[in-house]
Amino acid sequence: MAIGTKTLAPSELDTFEDQRLVEELRKAKEELFNLRFQSATGQLESHGRIRAVKRDIARLYTVIRERELGIRATPAPVETATKTKKTKAKKADAADSAAKEEGAE
16 A cells, blocks of 8 residues: 555554444545545645545455355454353443442441
8 A cells, every 4th residue: 555544554444343443434425525625625735645645445345255156254353251240240330320229327
């Protein structure tokens, strides 16, 4: 990837979840709109940026489509394990506080 956003490298896109890909796509489309607007009004300083953003959009569409077809793997959700630990801890805290309240009465 010679031109484009450094944060949207294909190897890094593999680690993004589907919702984050859609959010990055929305941001890229918004940036392209703003760049086109600047170009039309004569305020655009870097014309190469338009090309880079277009490539980022195409790259995002490609990754999304590959995941739909099963060509590219979707990353495993990492947060699931931490959420179960937190809910267990909350249940234990609730049980402790309930026991303390009963002991106070």
